[in-house]
Amino acid sequence: MAIFSLLVTATPYSAQGQFSALQFVRVAINNGHSIKRVFFYADGVLVASRLNHPPSDEINLTKAWAKLAIEQDIDLVVCVTAALKRGITNHAEAERNALTGENLDPAFEISGLGQLTEAMLESDRLITFG
């Protein structure tokens, strides 16, 4: 059984990459593999906002990731530089940067690009969804 990590850069609702990445993770776990980390970068970080609120007949990608992360104990990491630039922030980053609000879903964690490199080196495969 193998260890996977994912790099997800796709814009949440405009591109298909987030849907594909979710599907890949679900199937990999069903097949007995494990997921070390999903690293969100570039526009991919936008999925981490708990304010994302698609119409009720559509999947909420943020909640779908959060559910998967909690059930399967998966590490969801958002790149801090990409996130701040695109308006994704938690309480600590908001304070540090004097921002008036925060919106990070609690299933996600903000960290640095080093987490991507580490995931690459400690997994059997890194799969990019862009």
Added chain:
Amino acid sequence: MAIFSLLVTATPYSAQGQFSALQFVRVAINNGHSIKRVFFYADGVLVASRLNHPPSDEINLTKAWAKLAIEQDIDLVVCVTAALKRGITNHAEAERNALTGENLDPAFEISGLGQLTEAMLESDRLITFG
């Protein structure tokens, strides 16, 4: 002198369209034309978050639009459906949709697609930046 409206669908930091649209508006005004409305749609709505915080040596697109809007009294309208889906919300929409937070920059207003159609019909030109 002519009346312009713009439709902006470009992702704020990943694409160039927001930069181009800003430049077009500035130059049009300098040349004596007027801007009826800038309508943000699709990923273009993401520029309306006041939490967007690029590195200090880069332009903050949200603040650039806000400054222009205040100085020149330009209507900046964000499509409500596109915005909610992508985590852009004001206090009223947050309450209505039971969201825990809001992030709309006060220079922008959330409204419906009808504002785009109206802008098209009441301007000399509609220019799309995607």
Added chain:
Amino acid sequence: MKSICIIFNKVPYGSQSSRELLDIALMAAAFDMPIKALFIEQGVLQLINKQQPEVLDIKNHSATFKALELYGIEEIYVDANALNNYQLTHDDLMPIAELIDNNAISEHIQQSDFVLML
């Protein structure tokens, strides 16, 4: 009243552009603007029968194309050349669009007051 031409040129589901463009078409219809819908290049795939994006948890928007006539959008055209490129025939599509050639596409664009793509 000014007329509008809406051009669909993207594959469905890889992006949501066509879905959001469709919403603009419906809004323009509500304003009673005369509307033409063109499906060209990869956009001809929007009209394929039996789409099932539900298998990927993606919402199916193809039913809305079938409902365009109900919204008063009756001028719907599809690029014959593109269909051919994708080895498709008119029978593979929802029966709502008329086949046209490249010259006719240019003409429809030329005649409209507004042309929108996403």
Added chain:
Amino acid sequence: MKSICIIFNKVPYGSQSSRELLDIALMAAAFDMPIKALFIEQGVLQLINKQQPEVLDIKNHSATFKALELYGIEEIYVDANALNNYQLTHDDLMPIAELIDNNAISEHIQQSDFVLML
């Protein structure tokens, strides 16, 4: 240590992808991973001298390419064929990259443990 190949294939400033890809290269360098940087297709334009995106209020990231060597990234290659397509010569570029052909590009991709594009 596993090696990484970073492929730049986008025009500068129309998207920020190359800028964010560059940050990944620098981080991999900090982890002492052997790194190759390939500039192919439209990505060869990333290396043009005298870029001035400041005229559009966009940050200029081209200086970081010149600094790649300082970060220990010395294997930098540019697609000769693509240069030719854009009527460019090696003299139009920052002098940091070696011209290679298509076969060499495939080989560098093949030899690396990871290959990243954005």
Added chain:
Amino acid sequence: MKSLFILNNPTKLDACLNAMSTQDGLLLIEDAVIATHHSGLSCVTYALEEDLIARGLSQLVKQHLVNSNIKIIDYTQFVELTLQYDKTVSWL
């Protein structure tokens, strides 16, 4: 090392094919599944079934591919395929 190239954008097919070595495989996903009829596909090629079904193309492609060497695989096979190659290259 042999690589599995993963392509999601049909307009980049030629560039992707150009970068591949003879032992590499190509997996078409998302919008790129519309490229199954492309004449340049001389490498080992896979197309993701769920993406074909989503676009209503599953039956049509199967009819056209009767004599082709393109294999249609599902997500379970996609996951296993990434392990049969030494690495994946998502061509963006």
Added chain:
Amino acid sequence: MKSLFILNNPTKLDACLNAMSTQDGLLLIEDAVIATHHSGLSCVTYALEEDLIARGLSQLVKQHLVNSNIKIIDYTQFVELTLQYDKTVSWL
């Protein structure tokens, strides 16, 4: 009615040219300014100077275009050009 087609993506140039009528004009902006040497540009064509300068292409393109009918225009001319045509079509 004559239209000004505005193109920002060089990979869509052929599709854009296909949709144009003889009296239409083409304006290349953003990444599409790299397409000034394209052989199919038989229509009236403009390229946005600020986008050329941003990419370090302004001098290079001017040298190559000595005998061409492509006009290089700035943002002020861009704004005025949109008024010389009956409408604009942003080809996305």
